[in-house]
Amino acid sequence: xxxxxxxxxxxxxxxxxxxxxxxxxxxxxxxxxxxxxxxxxxxxxxxxxxxxxxxxxxxxxxxxxxxxxxxxxxxxxxxxxxxxxxxxxxxxxxxxxxxxxxxxxxxxxxxxxxxxxxxxxxxxxxxxxxxxxxxxxxxxxxxxxxxxxxxxxxxxxxxxxxxxxxxxxxxxxxxxxxxxxxxxxxxxxxxxxxxxxxxxxxxxxxxxxxxxxxxxxxxxxxxxxxxxxxxxxxxxxxxxxxxxxxxxxxxxxxxxxxxxxxxxxxxxxxxxxxxxxxxxxxxxxxxxxxxxxxxxxxxxxxxxxxxxxxxxxxxxxxxxxxxxxxxxxxxxxxx
Amino acid sequence: xxxxxxxxxxxxxxxxxxxxxxxxxxxxxxxxxxxxxxxxxxxxxxxxxxxxxxxxxxxxxxxxxxxxxxxxxxxxxxxxxxxxxxxxxxxxxxxxxxxxxxxxxxxxxxxxxxxxxxxxxxxxxxxxxxxxxxxxxxxxxxxxxxxxxxxxxxxxxxxxxxxxxxxxxxxxxxxxxxxxxxxxxxxxxxxxxxxxxxxxxxxxxxxxxxxxxxxxxxxxxxxxxxxxxxxxxxxxxxxxxxxxxxxxxxxxxxxxxxxxxxxxxxxxxxxxxxxxxxxxxxxxxxxxxxxxx
Numbered sequence: 001x002x003x004x005x006x007x008x009x010x011x012x013x014x015x016x017x018x019x020x021x022x023x024x025x026x027x028x029x030x031x032x033x034x035x036x037x038x039x040x041x042x043x044x045x046x047x048x049x050x051x052x053x054x055x056x057x058x059x060x061x062x063x064x065x066x067x068x069x070x071x072x073x074x075x076x077x078x079x080x081x082x083x084x085x086x087x088x089x090x091x092x093x094x095x096x097x098x099x100x101x102x103x104x105x106x107x108x109x110x111x112x113x114x115x116x117x118x119x120x121x122x123x124x125x126x127x128x129x130x131x132x133x134x135x136x137x138x139x140x141x142x143x144x145x146x147x148x149x150x151x152x153x154x155x156x157x158x159x160x161x162x163x164x165x166x167x168x169x170x171x172x173x174x175x176x177x178x179x180x181x182x183x184x185x186x187x188x189x190x191x192x193x194x195x196x197x198x199x200x201x202x203x204x205x206x207x208x209x210x211x212x213x214x215x216x217x218x219x220x221x222x223x224x225x226x227x228x229x230x231x232x233x234x235x236x237x238x239x240x241x242x243x244x245x246x247x248x249x250x251x252x253x254x255x256x257x258x259x260x261x262x263x264x265x266x267x268x269x270x271x272x273x274x275x276x277x278x279x280x281x282x283x284x285x286x287x288x289x290x291x292x293x294x295x296x297x298x299x300x301x302x303x304x305x306x307x308x309x310x311x312x313x314x315x316x317x318x319x320x321x322x323x324x325x326x327x328x329x330x331x332x333x334x335x
Numbered sequence: 336x337x338x339x340x341x342x343x344x345x346x347x348x349x350x351x352x353x354x355x356x357x358x359x360x361x362x363x364x365x366x367x368x369x370x371x372x373x374x375x376x377x378x379x380x381x382x383x384x385x386x387x388x389x390x391x392x393x394x395x396x397x398x399x400x401x402x403x404x405x406x407x408x409x410x411x412x413x414x415x416x417x418x419x420x421x422x423x424x425x426x427x428x429x430x431x432x433x434x435x436x437x438x439x440x441x442x443x444x445x446x447x448x449x450x451x452x453x454x455x456x457x458x459x460x461x462x463x464x465x466x467x468x469x470x471x472x473x474x475x476x477x478x479x480x481x482x483x484x485x486x487x488x489x490x491x492x493x494x495x496x497x498x499x500x501x502x503x504x505x506x507x508x509x510x511x512x513x514x515x516x517x518x519x520x521x522x523x524x525x526x527x528x529x530x531x532x533x534x535x536x537x538x539x540x541x542x543x544x545x546x547x548x549x550x551x552x553x554x555x556x557x558x559x560x561x562x563x564x565x566x567x568x569x570x571x572x573x574x575x576x577x578x579x580x581x582x583x584x585x586x587x588x589x590x591x592x593x594x595x596x597x598x599x600x601x602x603x604x605x606x607x608x609x610x611x612x613x614x615x616x617x618x619x620x621x622x623x624x625x626x627x628x
Contacts, residue, residue, distance in 0.1 A: 060523055085528065093525030100524075106517040110539035119535070120525045171525065 005077065006033035007211050008057070008179055013071035013081075015049075015056045017064075024283040027053045028235040029070070031311070034179065039205060039212045041222040041243075043258065044232035045280045050215045051101075053232070054181050058096055059088045076178060094124040097172030097210075101184040103165035107156035113140070113167045114152030117174050124175045139170040142207075143200050162193035166200065173204055180205075181213045186221065198224060219262050223247060228317075231255050234281045234291035241317030249329065251319045253296045256329040290322060298327055357619040364615020367608040374605060378424040387415035389422040390573055398591040408593045410584060416594045419575055420601055426576040427557055427605070430491050430569070434556035435549055437495025442502025443545070447533050449503065450510025461507070464500045472497045472555075473562055480568045487560075487576070490569040494559045498552050505548040509541035516540075543620040547613050554609030561602050577602045 015027035027049040034040045042050045055061050057073045057080060073080040076095065080088065092098065100106040108116060117136035121127050127135065133152070140148035143166040156164055165185060172180055182201065186194040202225055205212050216222060222229055222243065229246045231239040231254065239252040250256040257276040259265055266273040278295040281287055287294050289305040296304065303322040311320045321327070359365055377384055386406075393413035401408045407416040449460040467475075472494075479493035513519065514537065522536045561578025563569040565585075570576040575583075577598050584594035 055520075058524065060520060063523060064520075089526040089528055091526070092523070093527075098521070098524035100517055100521055102517050106521040108518045108522065108536050108540070110536075123526060168521070 006074075007036045007038070007076055008034040008213065009072075009074040010053070010057055011072045011074075013053060013056060013073060014069045015052055015061055015066055016069055017052075017061075017066045019284065021284060023067075025069075026066075026235050026283050027056060029311075030232070030235075030237050031071075032230045032237060032240050034211050034213050036178075036211055037205075037209050039214060039225050039227050040230060041214045041216060041226035041228075042230045042232060043215075043217055043219060043222055045217060047280055047282075048232040049235040050230075050232050051183050054183060054213060054215060058092055058098065058181070059083070059085070060098075090124075093120050093172075093177075094175045095178050097175070097177035097180045099165070099168050099172050099180070099182040099185045101187050103161050103168055103185075103188060106168055107164060109156055112153050112155055113159070113170075117152075117167070117171045120171055121174050135174060136170075139174040140167065142173070142204065143167075143170045145170070162189050162197065165189060165193075165197055169197070169200060169204070173208065173210075176208055177210055179211045179213060181215075183215045184217070185214075186218070187216070194221075201225070219258055220264055231258070234286060235283060236291065236320060237311060237318065238292065238320045239317065241315075241319075245316055251314060251317070251324055251327070251329060252292075252321050253298050253327065253329065254292050257295075257297075290320075298323060354619050358615055361615045361618060363611050364618075367611040367615070370604065371608040371612065374424055374608075375428065377421055378428050381421045381425055385415075385418035385421045387418040389414060389418040389575070391415075398587055400591065401593055407597045408591060410580075410591075410594050411587055416580075416584075416597060419580060420577065420597060423575045423577050423580055423598075424601070426487065426570055426574060427560060427578070427602075430487055430560040430576060431553045431556040433488070433491040434494040434498065434560065435552050437492055438498040438502050438552060438556075439549065441496065441499035443506055445499075446503040446506025447510055447537060447541075450507040451514055451529070451533055451537060457507075460503070464503055467497070468500045470497075473559060476559060476563060477566070477568060480563060485568045485571065487564075487570040487574075490560060490563045491556070494556050494563070497559075498556065501552060502545070502548060505544050506541055509544050510537055513537050513540045544617075547617040547620065550609055550613035550616060554606040554613070557602065557609065558606050577605075 010033065011031045013027055013030045014025060016023040016025050030049070030053050032040070042053065044050045052061060052066070056066070056068055059080065061068065068081055071081060075091065078091075080091070107113065114133060114136045117139055118129070118132035121132040121135045122129070125132070125135075137148045137152050140152055145151050145163065145166055156167070159167060169185070185201070186197050189197065198221060201212065204210070214221070214225065226243040228240070228242045230237055231252060233254050239246065239250065239255050241251070246255060247259065250259060254276070257274075260274040261276060263273050276295055281291050281294070289307060290296070290309045293299050293304040299305070300323065309320050309322050311318050312324060314324055391414065393409070396405065396409045396413045398411055399405060399409045405415050405417070407420065410416055410419070445460055449457045475497050476490065476493040479496065480490050483489040483493070519532060519536055522532050527536065560569055560576060561581060564576050564578030565582035567582065570579045581595060581598040581602065584591070584598060588595045
């Protein structure tokens with residue numbers, strides 16, 4: 001396999017969901033890629049389309065009533081958009097592992113955790129019952145669940161939230177995937193548990209040499225693990241940049257706003273976190289021009305409010321801002 | 336959030352938090368279950384428990400009141416009513432099981448498909464369902480038996496068909512809520528096909544309401560069987576079910592009330608047991624659901 005080619009390459013992905021007033025575009029022409037052995041974070045507010053993007057990439061929006069109207073998703077040299085359910089079912093759970101936001105409800109209450117993990121192994125690896133069980137226990141062990149052999153016989157309701165998330169991770173990595181998609185895996189957990197889950201994920205990424213696509217709205221998490229970052233706002237990618245560059249010199253006002261809203265940053269600089277004014281735009285009423293313009297402190301009537309803004313290449317990344325060349329953003333700005 | 340993490344200690348659960356623990360604490364349901372179990376035991380061991388041959392008639396003992404020899408008296412052909420009731424329990428129970436099994440075989444898959452697939456498939460299935468449910472159950476069963484010819488199997492097929500929509504509705508309703516659960520999407524994300532998701536992930540999670548409905552339907556099927564047999568459309572002589580016994584004893588009620596009352600009592604008690612057990616299961620399952628998460 002060609003190593004120069006990214007593992008996951010999303011191009012122009014557009015997803016719509018039905019609403020009383022017609023089809024709403026909740027993911028609009030989204031493009032980014034995840035390299036091999038890479039960790040990419042997708043950040044953005046609730047409703048910015050980050051979860052739907054990743055779910056659409058592996059064909060999980062159609063059963064929920066959504067549709068993909070344009071775009072391409074290449075995974076390891078294979079097109080996933082328009083692929084048959086058979087093909088997708090072979091890839092999902094095997095080459096692509098998926099972790100969901102709600103550990104409390106993403107395990108089936110009717111089976112023990114061992115059975116659920118073993119089922120995945122059996123289906124994808126054709127392993128025998130006993131062998132699959134062994135691998136399930138090994139997977140639980142790898143996410144540091146104490147006495148995994150015993151705990152494999154327990155039902156999901158006998159686990160705490162953090163432990164259930166570990167079980168989910170174990171299930172996702174049981175077949176040693178090339179790509180792990182983690183959809184806000186730490187959002188529902190408290191801070192100490194979050195840190196441990198992140199440790200586990202980082203460790204597994206190293207150990208298995210897999211790529212991780214991590215969805216979050218916590219920039220602290222991003223700073224901790226990401227190599228590159230996709231910032232989404234209003235169903236679009238507004239900035240895509242290597243992590244250190246993004247934190248040092250954000251080029252989109254929204255990214256800069258997110259950084260200033262971080263408690264860690266504010267604390268360091270001795271003031272309260274600065275909130276981005278206003279609320280996130282809704283899919284049925286995008287503002288004209290730049291979708292972020294009503295909330296943007298740098299807004300200029302004319303360039304920002306008339307034409308839709310294109311995503312342009314800028315240095316090492318991509319940015320969608322009419323003033324991209326002129327603005328000097330970054331944390332020093334108000335110091 | 337943190338509270339629930341701390342409180343979810345992974346230890347063995349106390350007895351009252353398991354389904355059977357709660358069910359056993361429900362005294363009404365427990366007594367009903369014991370009575371029903373006794374009836375089943377009697378049905379199984381009928382040849383050993385019945386004091387007389389249920390088919391043997393005696394011209395000397397026609398419509399006799401209860402005596403030590405015939406505890407519930409004799410019927411119009413001089414047969415022992417108690418022995419006949421004991422043997423009839425077999426047919427009555429088997430008939431109920433048969434009817435509910437048929438209702439399940441038809442209603443369960445259709446309900447699962449209807450609730451899972453949604454769309455026009457759901458619309459078509461549910462409109463047929465509504466059409467079937469708009470007929471009074473027993474009348475529809477009489478029509479079906481009228482077409483198929485009177486026999487216990489035909490009667491129970493008819494009852495099963497008539498009750499299938501009730502199973503279907505319950506299963507569809509539960510499926511609609513289960514299909515929106517994250518673990519269904521999670522299953523899809525691990526590469527489960529739709530068929531596999533329905534069989535492995537939806538079905539086990541709709542069994543709670545399904546068992547309740549099936550138990551209650553057992554009672555109703557028993558009653559429906561009694562009704563059809565009372566009308567002569569069900570079990571045919573010389574065999575007898577409780578309903579058929581009620582039917583044959585009823586004309587002689589003025590002279591010999593005991594056989595009628597006995598058959599009626601047995602039917603009522605059994606139906607009541609099924610209903611109360613159904614309620615007990617519903618309550619026990621419900622609490623598990625609420626405290627489970």
